[in-house]
Amino acid sequence: MPKHPLISIPLDIPDVRVLQTELTKDGELILTVESTLSSTTCRRCGRIISERHGVDEPRLLRHLPSFSRVVYLRIRPKRFRCPWCEGHPTTTQQLDWYDPNALHTKAYERHLILQLVNSTIADVEAKEDVTYAALLGILDRWIASSVEWEALEPFATLGIDEIALLKGHRDFVAVISAQTERGDLHVLAVLPDRLKASVVAWLLNIPEAIRVHITTVCTDMWEGYITAVEEALPNATIVLDRFHVIRHARDGVDTLRKQEVRRLKKELPTEAADTFKHTLWPFRKRSDALDTADQERLETLLAASPALRQAYVLREQLTRIFDTARSKADGMRRLRLWRRRVEKSALRCFDPFLKLLSSRLDLIANYFISHQTSSFVEGLNNKLKVLKRRCYGLRNVAHLFQRLTLDLEGYRRFSPWRTATYSVVSGKS
Template sequence: METFIRKQLRMKSHYVSRIEETDSTLIAYVERIGRRRLSCSRCRRPCPKTHGRTSSRRWRDLSMRDRSLELVYRPFRVVCIRCKRVKVEKVPWAEPWSRVTVSLAMAVALLARKLNWLEVARHFRIDWKTVAQIVERVVAEGLKRRAWKPLHVIGVDEVSRKRGHRYLTLVYDLERHQLIWIGEDRKKETLDSFFRWLNPRRCRSIQSVCCDMWAPYAKSVGEYLPNATLVFDRFHLVRHLLDAVDEVRRQEIRRLSGSDRQVVKGTRFVLLKNPWNLTDAQRDSLFNLTRLNLRLVRAYLLKETFQLFWHYKRRFYAERFLLNWLWKATHSRLKPMKKFAQLVRSHMEGILAWTTLRISNGALEGLNNKVKLVSHRAFGFRTIRYYIAAIYHVCADLPLPDFDEAAV
């Protein structure tokens, strides 16, 4: 067993001298082989001299025979010529300051992408905080090792992290559908910090940005990317339109009484769904609404007419269509539709940019759902720092540290 442990942990200058067994634990005592050279824990270069030893330290390793495996060793202090100081030797089975082996850390990191951290901690019989620290170290290393490619099209979106309008800002590479950066809150300063982190040289390659109509985001993009085209996300705009139609429906329910009110009640999804997705029963319900000639019908027709905008490919015709639609909406005598028309008018440039670039954050909704799943799967996180680390670990496709490199 001693030889097996030595080979598994890739020891070259150390060996397992003896093993103590208890009902739940295997304790392997490690010693240095003769006078073999040891490496500096800082620069990892071999050191010719030693300068005493430290006190005994313990490291947790992967379990064997359903029992926890612990390594016990007294590291040497080495005289490093390159660092010009006395440092603790680099042990091949663990990173400096870590109390778990590299192999256990890699197993924890891989499983933490699939399960919540509490289940991972129970599986390996370690503390939850140990799992959090391992994931943080793996994420920090992955961010350093991540291969950078020029960014041309980015998407900015936010996800709720807590009740009370607490948000995280997420920045994606829309060409590769990859998470790039996470920031706390959704203020202008949040996106400013992303552009500063990215640095001006990388910012110059960005040609277009897609985001919702949140003013702080647009202001930050205009300040740091003056030459980039800002495109307002199609799906956020449609959501505002559907909210306006639904508000008209609520007003009609409050206004009507008797049989007319019964016809309107329960028609929310009938009005918000696309016509080709309606069931036969929903089509009948929509037909009954049109016969009443209510204000709600005008709102529904405005909603369906607006959807034709997304088919235009030339800006001139799209703008002419949009101005005509805005005139109809503002003269519809429907307050929610007028409010939506004002929103469109004040963001015309970003909306019309869709006709030429045709980019949206719609493809990222799956990634946003994945981000939300990280929190739901863990039933929340104790700190925002751990939540951000978990999102990076699961959604950013970061490279894991290589075992061979980590064990050198």
């Protein structure tokens, strides 16, 4: 293999000296390095030993690419002999920039972990030419498969959401998250189902010192979650997540739009019916987010169907209540007024929502105490949806937990552009 003179670049690995650089015929860079540390810890007695005893077999570790070239570090780990232990056993020097059994330096593994954020293993496998199994191993080494309570920042708000693992199947797993006082979102658990008993058991397992500080739990309307929280966290305020609550109203109105468009298309001449094309999004969007063209399309549709106009106006009024009510009392009063308006109309599309309102008005109105506390659940919900599409068929809850953690915390924890408070690569980064 030819030896090329190369410019000197810092390796960013502590206590290492480059002995030789080679460029292989495949264009890969191989740097032969040695540790400048001249001692290690005896594997038997734990004392520092510095009596050299040769070197181990060479190790080839993939490292961060340089100048778009694949880079390997070749090292023959030093061995040391213990003068105190019986039989003078030898110990191979362990260095903190690679794990004894790893195929990559920690710096490169960190790079791979960052590539996995919002991506798939198959995708990173192809981009980096690293095996699927190696990536799974890295994921396991870098991301715990369950929550590490002691590493978590203080939080007072818990969120419970869920994800259906298979399309068309009704097997849900519950996802429990927390929003820290700084506003960061963390996954705490992915439970194998959404049964009340599982949620209660998990909640009671939260370390006491953390559990007593939980003041608010945001959840969707699933009865199992509500009763589980009432049982395990009796002092916490339950807030029904706004996104799920309003969807009950929105879904009914969407169905009415479909029915009305179908009816109008039958009753009106073709040209008139054509004007109702492309009204789905103008109709669904918030009225204050529409441009002029969308407003005109929407107006044509609403003018043709008084019932739909009535439903649309009520839906927008409902959204405004959630946007602007500034206290629980104010919110409840306005929701009751709104309810009376719906009841006076002949509309049936709000029936599921009215039913929810009569059974859960109190929990819905808890949203008005603090709008902020609940909004993070929607952020999590979006992450869940994206992850579900990306990791379709992923059934292992521990792995789901890792992937969600990585999506939510990956940039915060592993990006070299952020202050790396979690860095495990080296003390320098």
